[in-house]
Amino acid sequence: MPSGRFSSSFSYPDVRVAIDLGNPFLNRTFDGFLKIGTVAVVRVAAEETYHSLCRGSISKNKLEHSLKKMCKEGAYWGTIAAVYIGMEYGVERFRGTRDWKNAMLGGAASGALVSAASNSSRDKVVVNAITGAAIATAAEFLNYLT
Amino acid sequence: MPSGRFSSSFSYPDVRVAIDLGNPFLNRTFDGFLKIGTVAVVRVAAEETYHSLCRGSISKNKLEHSLKKMCKEGAYWGTIAAVYIGMEYGVERFRGTRDWKNAMLGGAASGALVSAASNSSRDKVVVNAITGAAIATAAEFLNYLT
Numbered sequence: 176m177p178s179g180r181f182s183s184s185f186s187y188p189d190v191r192v193a194i195d196l197g198n199p200f201l202n203r204t205f206d207g208f209l210k211i212g213t214v215a216v217v218r219v220a221a222e223e224t225y226h227s228l229c230r231g232s233i234s235k236n237k238l239e240h241s242l243k244k245m246c247k248e249g250a251y252w253g254t255i256a257a258v259y260i261g262m263e264y265g266v267e268r269f270r271g272t273r274d275w276k277n278a279m280l281g282g283a284a285s286g287a288l289v290s291a292a293s294n295s296s297r298d299k300v301v302v303n304a305i306t307g308a309a310i311a312t313a314a315e316f317l318n319y320l321t
Numbered sequence: 322m323p324s325g326r327f328s329s330s331f332s333y334p335d336v337r338v339a340i341d342l343g344n345p346f347l348n349r350t351f352d353g354f355l356k357i358g359t360v361a362v363v364r365v366a367a368e369e370t371y372h373s374l375c376r377g378s379i380s381k382n383k384l385e386h387s388l389k390k391m392c393k394e395g396a397y398w399g400t401i402a403a404v405y406i407g408m409e410y411g412v413e414r415f416r417g418t419r420d421w422k423n424a425m426l427g428g429a430a431s432g433a434l435v436s437a438a439s440n441s442s443r444d445k446v447v448v449n450a451i452t453g454a455a456i457a458t459a460a461e462f463l464n465y466l467t
Contacts, residue, residue, distance in 0.1 A: 218455035309364035
């Protein structure tokens, strides 16, 4: 007896962008900007959607504010990711090896650079460098563990 | 003519802990707790050292405060890492594949769990779940890029 079966699969959108800038370093950095920027945009979008669901209404003003916030956060985190990737690449080239210390040094350098670029005080630059190093090292460790 | 050469290499301390709890899942989780906890402790130690260098003096009270902060932060971040690794492992088992969506789901679950455990409001639990998902996804992406 023939039997019918319905099978369907839900395919997630895959995050893959292929833009060739003609240089592996630029490609990597730009890829990082796009990917981490996208994550930041999605995060803000999800948060704003949740808040507007809680309120139960959407006003034009709020929507504009959300869109602006998405762009700002996306650009901000994308830039930080690009700086970090560039720094880590530089450290890797300089040290000639690949290990967690690259992530640590790259994180420290990007933390310092990003906060120096935003006109922070010297104190804040050092603290951000330490925080950047800690976050990058933690991410690198987690990566081996999971 | 025999020639003598002196060669020395400076070896960094390697972060490697081998404690066997008899179960790969427990081992991984415990390893994550130790590693990320260590990163958090080192971060606080570096920050506090910098601050006390700036002040130019170390008092017994301050030292005690710093040590307490190191323990607290180490335990806090170690626990979050352990929860995240456990969650990601669970998601991986459930889905049967390894990709960035595991990190996203694991991050969301741990963000929600950690903030629910600390008696946060429902709003905060959702926001933390979104933030957790974003951080985990970003770390996963960075990991492929660097």
